[in-house]
Amino acid sequence: MIVTVTPNPSLDRTYEVPSLERGGVIRATGERMDPGGKGVNVSRAVAAAGRRTVAVLPLGGAPGALVAxxxxxxxxxxxxxxxxxxxxxxxxxAEADGVLTKINAPGPELSAKEQESLLETVRRRSHGADWIACCGSLPRGLAPSWYADLVARAHATGVRIALDTSGPALLEALREGPDVVKPNAEELAGAVGRPLVTVGDAVKAAEELRGLGARTVLASLGADGQLLVGGDGVWYGSARVDAVRSNVGAGDSSLSGFLIAGGTGPEALALAVAHGAAAVQLPGSVMPTPADLDPAAVSVTADVPVDRPLTEPVS
Structure with a gap:
């Protein structure tokens, strides 16, 4: 069972459009409404795989009721x-050529009482969990150290914890030794404070995060695949993708695949890559089911192409 924590959830509306025209009237060719937030997406992906998940999240007003x-x-x-x-x-x-434009609202500000209630709910619902996945940005009112507190509390109860966040919240949490962190290339660059131009640059950055406390780093490199950097080795995974339809939630789907497969080793990386590749070929933030996965399209190797330039280098 996987518990997810989404401190700043959302109600997500996705519109498929031929192309964007600033100042014009754009007629959508398709639309979806989904519960949103990175942890929510992990829960959705876990449920789509037929596994049990509990989503812990602050909810308020009519949008919150609809998310539930x-x-x-x-x-x-x-x-x-x-x-x-x-x-x-x-x-x-979501444009027809795969380009995605997102408008994210800031979300509500949580009071001190609401923050503590969120932590207590995680503690209460995580008994017997295989993993706690804490994902996304922190809402207004929560200090960057909030995730660090959550990691410490999870480890005190013996539960493994995966973290997908960025900036000061990520750096603060590293000192508590999260079992898995899942940055993308931009978040990796931000964490180490330097550009990433090659796959090798990403490997070095991931190793730095391990030096700061992360036990394992699962790094998403977009079209350039994924890296798994842990105490038992470094692996590189990629997959053939026929057509990108939407990358919303693809990283969250990857994390769910990784945790479902046990959260360690090349087999878990292979399922993470399969989930991510399947997700980008689905509309909006639809999460893949087992029928959508194509394991034959996935390649995982310990022979990491360190000299390979990143398709989208991060400066």
């Missing part, structure tokens, strides 16, 4: 923490 309804409809157990502010609503515009 949408999650329940997908067979996900919801552990809501009532908050005074309304849950944020986000908009994504």
């Amino acid at each position: 309804d949408l999650l329940h409809a997908q067979g996900i157990e919801v552990a809501p923490v009532p908050v005074a502010g309304a849950t944020r609503s986000n908009i994504a515009l």
